[in-house]
Amino acid sequence: GSTYTSMFVNSNGRLTFNTGDTAHKESTSELSEQPQIALLFDDLAPNVAGTVRYTQFTDRFLLEWINVPEYGATNANTFNATLFADGRIELAYYDISALDGIVGISPGASSNPTPTDFTATPVFSTAGVVPIFEQFSPTNTFDLQTHTVTLMQNAAGGFDVALAAIVLPPVISSVMFTHDTSKDLLVQNAIDVPVGYTLAKGPVGMTINA
Numbered sequence: 001g002s003t004y005t006s007m008f009v010n011s012n013g014r015l016t017f018n019t020g021d022t023a024h025k026e027s028t029s030e031l032s033e034q035p036q037i038a039l040l041f042d043d044l045a046p047n048v049a050g051t052v053r054y055t056q057f058t059d060r061f062l063l064e065w066i067n068v069p070e071y072g073a074t075n076a077n078t079f080n081a082t083l084f085a086d087g088r089i090e091l092a093y094y095d096i097s098a099l100d101g102i103v104g105i106s107p108g109a110s111s112n113p114t115p116t117d118f119t120a121t122p123v124f125s126t127a128g129v130v131p132i133f134e135q136f137s138p139t140n141t142f143d144l145q146t147h148t149v150t151l152m153q154n155a156a157g158g159f160d161v162a163l164a165a166i167v168l169p170p171v172i173s174s175v176m177f178t179h180d181t182s183k184d185l186l187v188q189n190a191i192d193v194p195v196g197y198t199l200a201k202g203p204v205g206m207t208i209n210a
Contacts, residue, residue, distance in 0.1 A: 104133025126158030
């Protein structure tokens with residue numbers, strides 16, 4: 001594989017490594033133009049709503065598209081990519097409304113790339129430098145919701161690929177209340193919710209700290 005020290009984050013749900021990209025319509029021919037990671041290559045519009053952000057950690061780099069709609073639509077799509085220092089690439093899909101798009105990676109300069117089906121073959125390996133991708137459409141709708149696709153370079157020059165379900169944090173559905181000395185129901189003005197938890201039920205007017 002190749003090593004890069006910089007990349008371009010494109011609004012259309014792709015990371016490219018030679019130049020920035022303005023293509024708004026996903027197509028397999030675009031995969032052959034340059035090395036890239038297609039988190040969700042689609043006509044997305046973060047200039048209309050949602051957020052695209054990155055976070056640098058000591059051992060990984062995280063890029064997130066949060067509640068980003070498709071162009072001309074009011075839907076929302078939340079997904080991210082984590083690039084690890086050891087070469088792993090993890091694509092995670094949390095809330096996807098789009099019915100079409102391309103997910104995968106490509107080294108570029110590849111003619112007639114052959115698509116895969118991540119859910120039909122959740123674990124597989126490739127040899128050599130070839131594109132690994134799936135194209136979704138109204139007849140092959142997006143089915144990676146609440147899953148990750150992890151790609152790790154292998155000794156054969158390709159990737160070991162694995163699909164896995166995202167383990168979401170549990171939901172808090174009840175709250176314990178105590179009485180004060182006058183036996184009246186005492187509700188704290190604020191309840192601290194542990195990181196990763198959601199308070200599903202609570203008294204009207206309660207302040208929630210998440």
